Amino acid sequence: xxxxxxxxxxxxxxxxxxxxxxxxxxxxxxxxxxxxxxxxxxxxxxxxxxxxxxxxxxxxxxxxxxxxxxxxxxxxxxxxxxxxxxxxxxxxxxxxxxxxxxxxxxxxxxxxxxxxxxxx
Amino acid sequence: xxxxxxxxxxxxxxxxxxxxxxxxxxxxxxxxxxxxxxxxxxxxxxxxxxxxxxxxxxxxxxxxxxxxxxxxxxxxxxxxxxxxxxxxxxxxxxxxxxxxxxxxxxxxx
Numbered sequence: 504x505x506x507x508x509x510x511x512x513x514x515x516x517x518x519x520x521x522x523x524x525x526x527x528x529x530x531x532x533x534x535x536x537x538x539x540x541x542x543x544x545x546x547x548x549x550x551x552x553x554x555x556x557x558x559x560x561x562x563x564x565x566x567x568x569x570x571x572x573x574x575x576x577x578x579x580x581x582x583x584x585x586x587x588x589x590x591x592x593x594x595x596x597x598x599x600x601x602x603x604x605x606x607x608x609x610x611x612x613x614x615x616x617x618x619x620x621x622x623x
Numbered sequence: 624x625x626x627x628x629x630x631x632x633x634x635x636x637x638x639x640x641x642x643x644x645x646x647x648x649x650x651x652x653x654x655x656x657x658x659x660x661x662x663x664x665x666x667x668x669x670x671x672x673x674x675x676x677x678x679x680x681x682x683x684x685x686x687x688x689x690x691x692x693x694x695x696x697x698x699x700x701x702x703x704x705x706x707x708x709x710x711x712x713x714x715x716x717x718x719x720x721x722x723x724x725x726x727x728x729x730x731x732x
Contacts, residue, residue, distance in 0.1 A: 616664060
């Protein structure tokens with residue numbers, strides 16, 4: 504089945520630094536990738552949708568200058584948390600689909616294993 | 624607004640059966656998903672329903688009633704490894720996934 508690799512799984516950084524998280528589709532071409540944030544005991548919150556070769560679409564309330572998303576190829580999307588602060592500490596998860604826009608059903612989204620960010 | 628409701632937490636006994644309900648109010652409907660998420664891990668796909676009725680897959684079954692805006696996930700022969708959160712998500716008319724907050728299932732021996 505489809506596999507999405509997300510790296511790093513855990514990262515600890517100092518306040519004010521930037522952190523990059525990578526999301527790779529290993530055995531399929533991901534036209535669309537999604538970035539989510541999940542706080543403890545809460546559901547997934549969609550941050551942005553990225554389509555290969557175009558600018559990401561950010562959800563309301565998500566600062567695009569703070570959360571930089573680059574989807575430079577059909578197998579790689581990156582999320583950079585710039586000037587991270589303690590309130591940015593969270594579990595960040597990416598998911599990928601090989602179908603742009605329209606979903607077809609089973610195994611529509613394949614998730615990465617997530618990245619736990621802790622900002623000191 | 625769009626809303627997905629599911630119980631926050633449920634407890635069941637190993638070997639028993641449990642039903643996790645999900646009700647939704649969304650702008651359009653293009654399918655409902657159930658995902659399993661163990662603590663600190665990413666969600667994994669369990670089922671997808673787009674037509675009314677019951678879909679069975681091993682120990683897990685998922686039911687959908689579009690007219691009632693209702694679904695349930697049925698887990699049989701519960702095992703300790705089934706302790707996890709179960710997320711209900713609906714694909715709306717814009718093909719955007721709307722997620723529920725998840726139901727934490729605790730399995731006791």
